[in-house]
Amino acid sequence: MEFDELQSAWQNQSGSGQVKVESDALLKMVRRNHQAMERSYFVHDRILAFVFGLIYVPAWIWLGITRDLPWTWYLEIPAFLLVAGFLIMNRMKQRRIQPRPGESLRTSVEHSLAKVDHQIRLQKNVFWWYLLPPWVPMAAFFIHTGLLVRNPWGAAHNVIVSGLIFWGVYELFQWGVRKNLLPRREELVEFLESLESESE
């Protein structure tokens, strides 16, 4: 078997550009799909701001007022806003490094790799930007209320349990890195190396 034989069979295959395209219907559908996609990006980008700004923070304040909780309860609010702000900034950055459909295959893979590297960095450092900011005010609140009711052991128990829960979340993120992101990165590096070898 020769390659030319395969190439000739390939180039003679049917199913190549024989379906008549109805321009109006085609444009209507593609515009509708494009709008649906843009809408889903828009919703994803703003859902965090909505959840934190309009649900979490007001609910937190409402709980604090109705249950007459001490001032340390409200320390959690700046932490919420910090995490939400970080997440929104990150989504904006990710959109910027997104591969573009018309770039060369190599450039597209390089952009995908940059995006995966960014996600790995983000998830490896999840402790600093996602877990520590809300945990510190939470621990402060537990200690404060423990001292107010003269129950230091109860406070210590709450701090340790919340710490363990946060550690579990951290491990979950690291598992995600090992399970999904590192294999994806390896795949992309392999792809890139196979394109680049002997390219010079």
Add this chain to the structure above:
Amino acid sequence: MQETDQELEEQYCRWVEDYQGLIFRVVHASATLPEDKNDLFQEILLQLWRSMPSFEGRCKETTWMYRVALNTARAWKRSEKRRRERHEEIISFSALQEQAANEPNPLLETLYEAIRQMPAAEASLLLLHLDGLSYQDIAEVIGVSEGCVGVRLSRARKQLIAKMKGELNGI
């Protein structure tokens, strides 16, 4: 060069009409299940539409088409299907496939299967080579030197022939 919306729309319709065979081959060489093929096909048509405003004529139309189709196929993920399931069918992939199925060709089916089994970079190179693109055009689509294309292709061709022999002996 700034193009009006109407010009872009006309260009898009012409591209879809002219290059649906190219998209069909990329899709068929990238996905196995019929629903995946249809999903990828719709995604390529959508990405082509999104890419239109950034096409500035610095490369050939075919180069742009191959880039869009191959990049979309490479980045296509089954996990995003849920979002795309809400999309409407732009052109039915099965309509294209029915035409191909009118003349079943076991050699071609085996060839597609062999390409699907190749590493992604080799599969892309072979697809472009089988379509008859010159080394220069392949280099432009992929983004590497012509020398690299030559070396990679000679290896990929050997691998493909070996795979094809193995597959056809098994039939």
